Amino acid sequence: MGPTLAVGALAAFARSRWGVRLQSRRGLERRRRRAIRRLLVERMPRAGHYAHPFDRLADVPVVDKAAVLADFAGFNVLGIDLDTALTAAHAAEHSRDFSGLLPGGITVGLSSGTSGRPGVFLVDEAERLRWAGTVLGRLLDRRSLVQLVQPWRPPLRIAFCLRANSTLYESVGSRRLDFRFVDLVAPFDEVLAGVATARPDVLVAPSSVLDALARAAARGELAIAPRLVVAVAEVLDPATAVRVEGAWGVRPRRVYQATEGLLGLDCARGRLHLNESVVVFEPESLDAEHRRFTPIVTDLERRTQLVVRYRLDDVLRAAADDARCPCGDPSRVIEAVEGRADEVVEAVGADGGVVRIFPDTVRRAMALADVTDWAIRWSSGGRLDIALARATDAREVAAAEAAVRRSLGELFDAVGARHPELRFEAWTPPRPGDKVVRIRRAEAPAPPVAAAPAAAAPTEEVARG
Ligand SMILES: [Zn+2]
CATH class of the missing domain: 3.30.300 (GMP Synthetase; Chain A, domain 3)
Structure with a gap:
């Protein structure tokens, strides 16, 4: 990891750890307006699809997965076409080697949509590091944080149980962080053994996998003691949350993300905040009370593949009250990610x-x-x-x-x-x-x-x- 990249990850870490609590809603809006300006003026003109400049975000046409796939090269600043991206992604799936997919450390992400073709996304190393910095900055408990900064203590062990590896995890790994990747495309015995060997302080996995691991722990087949359990990639089942708490004594924290970006994170109060400091959410209402909506998202930090007014396939439910969360983060709270639109x-x-x-x-x-x-x-x-x-x-x-x-x-x-x-x-x-x-x-x-x-x-x- 180069020094510039490390600084980027640290900045994201610090901002997400301490920054969100210090700012007001007005401050958040002001920062976002500046970032939107930069996106419109500096970054969008570099992507072929947005050949002519836009004055306001509201003027940019809303796109969806089909539109992005139809003009793939036009949405990324490198002009990489869909065939090249897919060939690289499939080669990595087969070899299970996800390092260095495309020149410049670009990784290809495939979104596992429930219908039609998968979405395809390109991210560079700095973008991946920023992801890790934000997630860790927001979710790590105090004790883990202290361990992280005390060089004489063992590194913080983090186990990621995911479907596909990414150079993210190796590149973030350092003397203070020990990332173990557990590939889910394997018999469950191997997954179990992988997690047991990793002895994680922090366990990150999809809800269904957390569920299976917690059941194994309850049967006495898995002896680990994670201090932080993070549910990713799937809607967290309430029964799973209870099972995890029963097994390890901690409530799982939710990370709402897609290949399209890091969209939301649980705060210490267990409420799911939209990641509004980085992503603009425009709600497309689905019911008369305006509680349920499909979000149109704009990622203010993506530089490789632009995500501008992109309609997601998800259904979100806004919190009933509009009051600021006691944790201090001015970002909006959603009660639940209810699933994808075709659910x-x-x-x-x-x-x-x-x-x-x-x-x-x-x-x-x-x-x-x-x-x-x-x-x-x-x-x-x-x-x-x-x-x-x-x-x-x-x-x-x-x-x-x-x-x-x-x-x-x-x-x-x-x-x-x-x-x-x-x-x-x-x-x-x-x-x-x-x-x-x-x-x-x-x-x-x-x-x-x-x-x-x-x-x-x-x-x-x-x-x-
Ligand atoms: Zn909160």
Whole structure:
């Protein structure tokens, strides 16, 4: 890691550790206005897609994944085309060697979208370091921080359980930080062994993997004592949060991120703040109360591939009260990331119109039916294909299906939708390391429906109905 890069990471660390609490909402807005100006005047003209300059952010056309893929070279300042990026990404997936993908230390990220083609993103080393600096600066507990700055103490051990490696982790590694990467594309035994060997102070993993690790710890198969547990990449299941706290005595902290950027982080009070000092969020409202929205994001620090007024596929739920969080961070708080836009079930209303049913309410209905491993494919005609983990006993299968039917019936009644046509099928575990998708639209060209827990769930769990 070069000195300039290290300074960038340290600056991000310090800013995210102490900076956010010192500033007012007005100060935040002022800083953002300056950053938007720089983006419009200095960076955007370097990308072919934005050949002519814009005066205001609001004048820039909103783009989505399809638009970016259609003119890929135009959205990055290096003019790297989609074929080159994809070839590099696939080569790395096969070799499991993610170092030095493209000249200049550029890494290719693929977003695991639930429908259509994956999104493709380019980031350089400085951008990756800034990510690590921000995450660690915001989330590390005091004791870990003290350990980090005392050179005579052992380095802070951080285990990342992720689907793909990135040069990020090696480049951030230093005498004070010991990064261990645990590849999730492996049998769960190996994942377990990898985490056990790493003996992490900080454990970072997707929710479904944290769940499987916490279960293993509860069975006495994993002896680690992390002081900080970070949930990334998937919506954190409430049951998983409880299980993690039971296993290690700490509440998992959420990092809301996508290949599109670092979008939000839990504060010490357990509230999820949007990363507004770096990302501008324009909400596209989905309901009459303006609580649920799809964000259009602008990343103020991206330099390699520009993310300007990019419509994400996520559904966010704003906090009910607008009061500033007691932690002092003036950034907006969201109650939950409810999932991706195609997780919103479109049902048929009593009047024949469309009724939107949000993923959190569907998840709660399934929890009330007492089913653990499940997945739903919905079709716009009002049909739900429901995959349930099959019990061996036929009566138990029938009972589980009846419970789901009853619970979903109550939900559909409550939101004023006609009861859906339900079809049940056996649940198939996802491939290890695959993102858990509970709810998705049926029409999308996607692999067969699958549900949690990922990374090779123990078989006795799969057998639960
Ligand atoms: Zn807070």
